[in-house]
Amino acid sequence: MSLSASPTADSASPQAILQEVFGYAAFRGQQQAIVEQVAGGGDALVLMPTGGGKSLCYQVPAIARHRQGHGVAIVVSPLIALMHDQVGALEEAGVHAAYLNSSLSSDEAQHVEREMMSGRLVLLYAAPERVTTLRFQAQLASLHERGLLSLFAIDEAHCVSQWGHDFREEYLQLSLLHERFPDVPRIALTATADDHTRADMIERLSLHDARVFISSFDRPNIRYTLVEKDNPRQQLLRFIRDEHAGEAGVVYCQSRRKVEETAEWLAGQGIPALPYHAGLDAGVRQRHQDRFLREDGLVMVATIAFGMGIDKPDVRFVAHLDLPKNIESYYQETGRAGRDGEPADAWLTYGLADVVNQRRMIDESPATDEFKRVQRGKLDALLALAEAHDCRRVRLLAYFGEASGPCGNCDNCLTPPRTWDGTEAARKLLSGIYRFWQHGQQRFGAGHLIDVLRGRQTDKVAQYGHQSLTTFGIGADLSETQWRAVLRQLIALGHVVAEGEYGTLGLTDSARAVLKGEVPIVLKEASEPPAARGRTARVGRSAAKTGAHEADMDTASLARFQALKRWRAEVAREHNLPAYVVFHDATLAELARRAPASPGDLEGISGVGMKKRDAYGEAILSVLAGADVSDKPN
Known part of the structure; x- marks a missing residue:
């Protein structure tokens, strides 16, 4: 069924779209709840780790609402490369999508705008700078009046927060989407956000009534x-x-x-x-x-x-x-x-x-x-x-x-690191910083402090008379590498601060208890990378180097897998797309193992939706039938 066909209740259901368009049998994690929330007209704030399937959380509702007659979904994205690849992947799957950005010629941009205004587009990707222009806002208003504005998806939503790691001022204007189109559902998505950033996103994007979905941040692989x-x-x-x-x-x-x-x-x-x-x-x-x-x-x-x-x-x-x-x-x-x-x-x-x-x-x-x-x-x-x-x-x-x-x-x-009782070493180092201040009310950096602790007679030591300090030479038993490790860990523990252009060292309030011996300090040993580690790691990772998808393949399956990868590379070059946009390795691996011999056998292969089955089915079957068992893995 094409996207332009008359909508039915079944064809617009998220589960049907997931299977038909994307070729997946089931949603992962919270995807289904998110999709149902947005497809039903509700707002959502989604925190999901990279690789967790965020794009499906707005693509499936966009398709569902388009099939119900709601028109185009606007995806706000700051990245031209992402727009290109996602639009390419959607078109490969049979979903009419486009982007508006500076890479288009004037004629190309006008064509996309006509497609958008007609309601034929399912998803349109655009940067926040474009979305907030008067021209684009007028186009959105026209779509809205005709009931052809289905949803807003705000990707990389952490960019709206000054507390986030990639704040972008242009995101601040996106609150106008809610102000001008309050009945259009919105979904804001990001892979990372601490409490400060989450609160900022809700406030700045007016998502106070949105359902918040927080997936596990763990990436166990x-x-x-x-x-x-x-x-x-x-x-x-x-x-x-x-x-x-x-x-x-x-x-x-x-x-x-x-x-x-x-x-x-x-x-x-x-x-x-x-x-x-x-x-x-x-x-x-x-x-x-x-x-x-x-x-x-x-x-x-x-x-x-x-x-x-x-x-x-x-x-x-x-x-x-x-x-x-x-x-x-x-x-x-x-x-x-x-x-x-x-x-x-x-x-x-x-x-x-x-x-x-x-x-x-x-x-x-x-x-x-x-x-x-x-x-x-x-x-x-x-x-x-x-x-x-x-x-x-x-x-x-x-x-x-x-x-x-x-x-x-x-x-x-x-490889659990060795630890040691660093209480005395910590007291010596803190005392060294304190003696500098007591001697001349001055601060010094790590290099000079370590020289004094180790008793090195440098020009700088002589210049400031620091050979007379009681801390001079009291740390001769530790190497410079070891002292730097002690200092780093004391900074990490909050007992020392390094400030200014030269990283001069000062004590915090908590250092007093350490100096008095009231707080035990357990430190990690300074270590050099062992020469054997690389060999051990290489052996331990050899299976992974082959690829988890290929780990349990027999010779015939491996030959089919390699043949499919070569065919995919040719298709990707013809379409000017990355290979993974055509098919992921996991899909090729399943095809290689199952070795389907007829068009009907392609049904149920994860990642092979209806459009890709129609477009590539015969070629895939031909490649599988002709795979040479003598082919070697790459």
């Missing part, structure tokens, strides 16, 4: 690993070579310069890598993003300008060479790995300089004192996660208000 910086480029190279050679990944850096230098260095080491940041020419950014989405095994080295809305399912790792701003950013960025549900890695290397830099950026920003206070708290929470010696996932989920138990799939669970 992602393994979290956070390591101390020690030649970070070599650490990154070892991580990629040992665990993800030939696989797609994203490497995040804080600065544009570091992005370009890291991408060039990786390429020089034989790792196919591309840079991406806002300072590059728009055409270069688009080409690099298109290559990343369409080619296998590329590594994108990027600032946070890259990633939001990237649907590529087979990103096997996300690595951070610099500490993110907060846990929301970290969660959002790492969530771009493993969207297909297969094993993936979130790997981060950090050091004391990262903490100092992030704190300095907060302190020097023109924001209000209240905003800075909240941002410092968020940074402290991330640092506590980085310095934790218990389960990373438990702490990560607790930040979002979700209780859990040890996961067995983070570095601390897989």
Whole structure:
């Protein structure tokens, strides 16, 4: 049945649409409740992790309401790449969708507008800047008057909040959608939002009467690993070579310069890598993003300008060479790995300089004192996660208000770190900071403090006469690496602050109890990455490298799977779409295992809806029939 056919109660039911259009037998998690809420005309605020199926939560209601005669759904999205891929996927599934953005010519944009105003479009994607223009608002008003405005979907809704990790002023104007069209249902969606951000979204988008749906934030297929910086480029190279050679990944850096230098260095080491940041020419950014989405095994080295809305399912790792701003950013960025549900890695290397830099950026920003206070708290929470010696996932989920138990799939669970009684070391370090202030009412950074504690006779020590301090040399028993680890953990525990351009150190009120010996301090041992870890990890991940979809395939099924992937690549090139938009690997794997021999056998294959069955059924059957068992896996 086409979308233009006369609607019936059955054809407009969410379950029928899910099966017919998308080829799925059942909704996941809270999807069905969300879909029914919006399809029935209600508002919803949806918090669902990346890869959890957020797009279906508004696409199915949009199709249902269109079949009931309600017209077009407007999807507010800030991302051209996401619009292109989602529209391509919808059209592949037989849903009439389009986007309006700067990539269209004037004639193309006018054609889309005519389709929108006629009511023939099911979904229209547009950026918030366009949605809030007078011209677009007039078009919406005309649609509304004729009963052809079915719903508003506000994607990446955390962008509306000043407390969120990606605040965008243009989102603030979206409250006018409720003011001008109060009877049109709205659904706001995001992958991450703490309590501050949730409250802000409800207030700024006037979602006070919306049902709130909060899914589990857990991504159990992602393994979290956070390591101390020690030649970070070599650490990154070892991580990629040992665990993800030939696989797609994203490497995040804080600065544009570091992005370009890291991408060039990786390429020089034989790792196919591309840079991406806002300072590059728009055409270069688009080409690099298109290559990343369409080619296998590329590594994108990027600032946070890259990633939001990237649907590529087979990103096997996300690595951070610099500490993110907060846990929301970290969660959002790492969530771009493993969207297909297969094993993936979130790997981060950090050091004391990262903490100092992030704190300095907060302190020097023109924001209000209240905003800075909240941002410092968020940074402290991330640092506590980085310095934790218990389960990373438990702490990560607790930040979002979700209780859990040890996961067995983070570095601390897989290789529990050694701890030691650091009470005396902590007292020595705190005393060193206090003696600086007592001696000359001055503050110093980590390097000078450690020199004094270790008894090093430097020019700076002599200049300030710090060799006469009682703390001079009292920490000679610990190495510089160990002292830096102690300092990082004391900052994470809230007993020390690092402030200003040079990260000068000060004591907090809680330091007094530690100095007096009233608070025991348990610290994680400073560690160097063991040389054998990469070999162990490589062996342990060998099954995952083959792919969970292929793990239990026999020789014939593997041959069919590889043949299907080659055919899909050809179709994707012809349609100018990423391969996963045509069919996901999971669908190809099911086809390979079941080896359907007739059109009727294609029914019930997950991910093969009616339109795709009609469009590709004969080709799929031909590929399966001709698959050569001698084909080897890629």
